[in-house]
Amino acid sequence: MADKMNGLKRTHYCNDVRMDCVGQTVVVAGFVQKRRDLGNLAFLDLRDRTGIVQLAFDDASDRTVFDKATTCRAEFVLMAKGTVRERESKNPDLPTGDIEIFVDDLRVLSEAEVPPFEITDNTNVNEELRLKYRYLDLRRGEMQQSLFMRHKITKAARDYYDENGFIEIETPILIKSSPEGARDYLVPSRVHPGKFFALPQSPQQYKQLTMLAGFDRYMQIARCFRDEDLRADRQPEFTQIDLEMSFVDVDDVIEVNEGFVQYVFKKILDVDVQLPLRRIRYEEAMNRFGSDKPDTRFGLELTDLSDLLRNTEFKVFAGALETGSVRAINVKGGADKLSRKEIDKLVEFVKTYKAKGLAYTRWTADKATSSFEKFLSEEEVTALRARMNAEPGDVILVVADPSNAVVFDSLGALRCHLADKLGLIEDNSYDLLWVTDFPLFEYDEEEGRYAAKHHPFTAVADEDADKLLSDPVHCHAKAYDLILNGCELGGGSIRINDPEMQSKMFKALGFTEEQAQEQFGFLINAFKYGAPPHGGMAYGLDRLVMLMLGKPSIRDVIAFPKVQNASELMTQCPAEVDPKQLEELFIETVEKK
């Protein structure tokens, strides 16, 4: 049977017991990190959330306490009272390494079986086991640190937006399934047979309603849900810093959010962010970096060769140019670093982005070896090399494809891959920028129609308002994304506040008036009673924390994450339930065929 605390109270966290406590009686509590026996001496490293302190025991001094200490193993839970004394042999690697606590009252509050893995930062344990025993994994200093930082970042967000006049309003989790609800989680209710709630993919409509309700500045740290097979770093439930403002245009939303970025980087990382942040228009981002979330910490920019090759007889390029483009990257001085074999690997790399191939010229000091120059005219080769600013030592990598999207995707990914491979990225650098002026629509291949790139409430750029119906493809949106090191931290837009403009938008999206009314009826009606101009933004909190802490996965900054197939390994859910429960919900399960 375990000991009791019986009124004994902790006086210090482990890491707070230092030289200035020498001679004092202190009480600490925590988990045993390890035990060392040295003849008639024994030592226990005691760990709590702040760090580690050494407990010392002496056979000669108190046999009972000594004997109890030598029964303790890793992860036993202890409370210990003793006198702080300077150590004879100090441990410079430990913040409390100058002292130890000579214990006269030891309580074993909980014994522990040998854990399935050691609680230590340098762990090679596979993630599956760590997640199954998440409560043990979370004891590791690294995980503790991550979640403390997450708490601090979240708190910083709340403090900042509060100081800037935002009011946090909780919006419902049980809402109505939306028309774009293909990935909605549905929730039956025993009170309403045959009917369902949905879990929100974001509080978008509710936050707009808070603006119609006159709250002027809304924020919420909101849980959002998406029922889909997970991509590498997605979770079925995730957390957003969500905000919305009235009587604003693009610059106003950007300004207040740049302030947040500056505040949180200073507060958490002591990094000074210079404002204003750079802004790159979507088209420039695509043309130069092949991505709408460009990592601009290195060069390797894309160059468009299409105009030079307009009349080429090389069928691969000519075919690509009918509907797409030919673009290239110059890896300056890359001939030394990229062997033929390695270039072959790059060919395989771009194929995973649907490129059919990767043409190249590898120009060593001796000669240029090229997979494609022989198919071009001499003038074309000269023009191309000049455009690429190519010289001996360089490697030119070319993608040609009838789909511009494939050209951008593959070269965009290739330049990041190369930067990583060639070590072009400085450690601990934070590359923050805005991408603006997104296209308003994008073609949805599945549905065979144009869809809103952000969502159907996004406002069109003022200068494009006239061509919303006549030339939707060339309309830009008042939309903006915040990018950090090539990852999207967040994004938002100015919303449509004019019912007439909203009708046009639905029309451009191919909704009939009835469809629009059926799917967005209550929101459309709400706009009839006066709607301030408004816009907002949402950050992926999990990703923000992950990037700020330099973690490889969002699972490292979520206390109880789910794995790739959306299940949780610790509690084993989702799970089958009592048929009685389903009966009460008036639903039945159907076998998957």
Next chain:
Amino acid sequence: MADKMNGLKRTHYCNDVRMDCVGQTVVVAGFVQKRRDLGNLAFLDLRDRTGIVQLAFDDASDRTVFDKATTCRAEFVLMAKGTVRERESKNPDLPTGDIEIFVDDLRVLSEAEVPPFEITDNTNVNEELRLKYRYLDLRRGEMQQSLFMRHKITKAARDYYDENGFIEIETPILIKSSPEGARDYLVPSRVHPGKFFALPQSPQQYKQLTMLAGFDRYMQIARCFRDEDLRADRQPEFTQIDLEMSFVDVDDVIEVNEGFVQYVFKKILDVDVQLPLRRIRYEEAMNRFGSDKPDTRFGLELTDLSDLLRNTEFKVFAGALETGSVRAINVKGGADKLSRKEIDKLVEFVKTYKAKGLAYTRWTADKATSSFEKFLSEEEVTALRARMNAEPGDVILVVADPSNAVVFDSLGALRCHLADKLGLIEDNSYDLLWVTDFPLFEYDEEEGRYAAKHHPFTAVADEDADKLLSDPVHCHAKAYDLILNGCELGGGSIRINDPEMQSKMFKALGFTEEQAQEQFGFLINAFKYGAPPHGGMAYGLDRLVMLMLGKPSIRDVIAFPKVQNASELMTQCPAEVDPKQLEELFIETVEKK
């Protein structure tokens, strides 16, 4: 077509334009509260979240602006630029009543149809209409104020617990259905046919895991869910301030939470709460007030008459005493205020609490009229009157029932009813206290067995540990509730951290080892690897806000609440969904018979 802001920026919120702005050019934005036309003058009251300011227009000065102003109606959304000037006739009822803005640039940013009800605090509109148009209802100053206060209270909670070393950790919303999951909302997932997540009724198990994980002090403002027909003031989703601490006993949890109560009352209401708060043991609370959430702002305490009537020949009392009790309240000086007719109404009142009747003695200056004294012996009457300290002018109200629960329920409710009726409760008084030492078990009539009064992880009082299996009925729990004005603000307990004790607890609850393992397996296993002593508490945030603001319903402090039958009137959910969605989830609905 609406006007555009075109770069015009707000300089002031409405309520901030005061005498010190006279002569300045300001820009304000908001909703039209009302318009007054006075010949060649027109006035618009403009409302934003801070208050109201008067806009003035003069036909002679600028005809175009004047004409535009006179087209504005209530709830139009405007931006206005103008010069602040002192008013000729001031309005002392309005904080900005000394000034007005003489407008030279008026933008109608959004027109508005006539709203279904006027946006004003003194509204008689029925709640159903208000909820259907919640975005309009929320424009009312009263609702704005409530949600601002909710934000401030929530922020205060986060600040306080952060300053006291608590870390906010987000626990999952998609979890495993629990064995007490009769009221769990279930969530099917397209990735796992036939399996379900549940929405948490509270983060209980996860917060205990954060203690096993060594976080030491956890807090979260957590959304919780319960799928049931709603009682008067319940919501299917509600918000908890949830916390847990390691290496603590009852006093430690109480201390840190008293600190919070003091902090939040001072910060939000400028009310000084004296600490420590009073504590009443559960049994005393029941005996004196007939309730485990006693309102002690007034007397009308219960008196037990059972011992005096042990040998009575009055069958009603004698029958009650076999298994129950006879208890009474003395309404001092109540004979004047409670007529026979009114006492008859009280009889009906207690019947709604399952009492079979209410015996009374009404003792006026002239004589005592009694419904029951004639059935008692003279000695019994004398003893009873003496025990009740009865004298001319008093009314004695007696409930006798074979169920003590019925006696307590009915008299407990009756005393609150009487206090309200007789005006015994001081306005704006805050009566805060702890109820402690709850019974560990209560008899579950439905299931025909003892159930945990709090939950199966609640620790037994140290002095009762030995009789957990031999005499469970008389075991007390290390559980405590915080009461404000007769309402439960929150509650919690110290948890079991000893696997051996936990096994005993499951045994006492009638679980076999297999059942316990099946239902709580992962948690039971978790405790094997070292578990600090821990305990915690949870507050109902909605109710806390409601009580602090003196609102009659939690719907008044929730932005988008659901109604009694758990549906939301604004978006009309839950709703039927596309059969395709159900197909993808591998479920079918079943007709309710």
